[in-house]
Amino acid sequence: MLKIYGVYRSRATRPIWLIEELKLPFELVPVIQAYRLKEPMAAGAPVNTLSPEFLAVNPMGSVPSMDDGGFVLHESLAITLYLARKYGGDLGPKDINEEAQMVQWSLFGATSVETPALKISSTIAGGKQDSEEGKTDIDVSARLLKRPFDVLEKHLAKSGGYMVGGRFTVADINVAEVVRYAQGHAAVFDGRPALKAWIEGCQARAGFKAMWDKRTAEPA
Template identity: 40%
Template sequence: MITLYGSLHSRANRCAWMLRELDLDFRHEPTNFQDGSTRKAEFLRLNPNGRVPVLDDDGFVLFESLAINLYLAKKFGGPLGPTDLQEEALMMQWSLWVENEVEKPLLLAAANATLFAPDKRSAEERDVALAKLNRPWTVLDNLLAEQPYLTGDRFTVADLNVASVMTLGPIARIDLTAFANLDAWLMRCLDRPKATDWRSVSFSIPRPPGPLGMLSMFV
């Protein structure tokens, strides 16, 4: 039995999307960091970091959303999983890339675009974050000018992992039209029937105290 812990307004939505794409039955425990559930002893035994998501696959416990999805792709296969070692390496490459190159500046841009309360937003912080995204988004846009998906001609866990991070863009109404290939690819991914319905996602986050350079929220 597979159990997924985490509110679907958190990074757990990435794993719920993957489980649905694989047509896997799973039990959902909507653990929410905002109500203190992730700090309870029972949950900390699953993830001592006190964060969601966590996947329990019949006793095998794994945290970190993109790692969970790579594990599911490798275990259950199908078109979303790798067909050889090279494809597996590309799936890992793009998953690490989006986490290292895109997620933090995109989160900072999204927070200052719509997710912070209006009086807590900074146009300067938003613009600095968007400027940092220009290079990685250009890299992705150029690749998608040559092929429809990240590893070639089919949708895989690489696309799901990257698109699930990029979902913050349309949620925060960030304009991606300057990156036409990226924009079209993202909508292809998010319009898949099994994708988490990001259009219904509506939430805000409090502005944390101190500098925002290492902003780590939406957990």
């Protein structure tokens, strides 16, 4: 059976959302991030990213990892692109051109959007959004997102409202799960109606809701 190592409060949401869309049977093997534990190496600590049994699966000690019938793969974007190509049907590429575009937009999200968007998310999650430091961090991050969000706005307005192929695909999942980090700062979506409609449409899907309900139920 397909196994995903990780927890819902991690980048494992990316492959799990895709898995929910595809209705694939899978086993979630709980592995929590070590930084979330006071003493990750203490006796009786839950399996975490520093645990020897997980490092035997992924020596880098990061989640998620995947085991698909003995084929082990790491990195959330690599996992989603693999699953989409193997099991995805319309959510995966129809030809090599679409596959290249899905890789392109997934990497665009990771390299151009994720860092400033995640800074917004972590600032708000830490309750610092109203402090002077927090306001500065959010303002700087919003400025860094201007160009990539403008690129996404223009692309989505011309592409039928999806990242690739005029239909919902793994590329939408990969990019949406990065853009999500910025949603706590609504101003970054002002003047970008296509981007706003796209992220809301992605999150209205049953696959996202199924994943998100389980994420919400998981202890913070």
